[in-house]
Amino acid sequence: MKSLKEYWNAMFQRPELFPRYDLWLDKYAEQLAAGSGAIVDLGCGLGNNSVYLVEKGMQPLACDISEEALHRLKSVLPECVTYCFDMTKGLPFEDQSVKVLIADLSLHYFDAQTTIQVIQDIHRVLTESGLLLCRLNSIHEMGNVGEVKESTDSYLFENEGIFRRFFNRDEIQRFFTNEMWEFVHMEEYELDRYENKKVLWEIALRPKRASGI
Numbered sequence: 001m002k003s004l005k006e007y008w009n010a011m012f013q014r015p016e017l018f019p020r021y022d023l024w025l026d027k028y029a030e031q032l033a034a035g036s037g038a039i040v041d042l043g044c045g046l047g048n049n050s051v052y053l054v055e056k057g058m059q060p061l062a063c064d065i066s067e068e069a070l071h072r073l074k075s076v077l078p079e080c081v082t083y084c085f086d087m088t089k090g091l092p093f094e095d096q097s098v099k100v101l102i103a104d105l106s107l108h109y110f111d112a113q114t115t116i117q118v119i120q121d122i123h124r125v126l127t128e129s130g131l132l133l134c135r136l137n138s139i140h141e142m143g144n145v146g147e148v149k150e151s152t153d154s155y156l157f158e159n160e161g162i163f164r165r166f167f168n169r170d171e172i173q174r175f176f177t178n179e180m181w182e183f184v185h186m187e188e189y190e191l192d193r194y195e196n197k198k199v200l201w202e203i204a205l206r207p208k209r210a211s212g213i
Helices: 004-011 024-033 048-055 067-076 112-125 139-144 169-175
Strands: 038-042 061-064 081-084 098-104 126-137 156-159 162-165 181-191 198-207
Touching (some): 024 048, 024 126, 048 098, 098 112, 126 139, 139 198
Parallel strands (some): 038 061, 038 098, 061 081
Antiparallel strands (some): 126 198, 181 198
16 A cells, blocks of 8 residues: 555656646635635645635645645745645644635545544634535546455545545535534535546535534
8 A cells, every 4th residue: 555645746746737626616705705714725736726716816725745746836826835744643723723624535535533533623623613615536436446446444445556435425424423514515516627527525514613512
């Protein structure tokens, strides 16, 4: 197995890759512009969403485990603030300091316990009225990823030397529990940003703070 850092550092050396965004964030323009706190692009890669946000006059914090990705992003957006860290080791943000956290196809690489820990940490850093905007692999995407090896987790598969997790509605609700999250939006659709169509879930959630959570 490769580490995610090794995998993505190698992937982002490919010269044909460049930032290219779709307009999925348009529907959240009001939330992105309103209130105080940081906008975090978690697992930003080459900066698809960060480029969009900067073009809209915002100042995102672009975060990734890959130094190569952030180097490439800086070559396009030298003014963008970047942070290189492993989200599974904890998010380097204070409690309730982030108004919007974007996790676009970046939360589905971990075993179940690690996924839960990352989601709990996202909950911690979001403000009282904060918003998590997330896109996840759909189980209907599994036929598009080539050869995979099943793990002991029914929805976690080994592919290209790393793990990838796939979601249906029940799996989303398993990880984003009603005790901690209020669902604002949920839909499944095809994305045509890549060479092949990608099937994904888009969800928007607000943290619940009841009972001291």
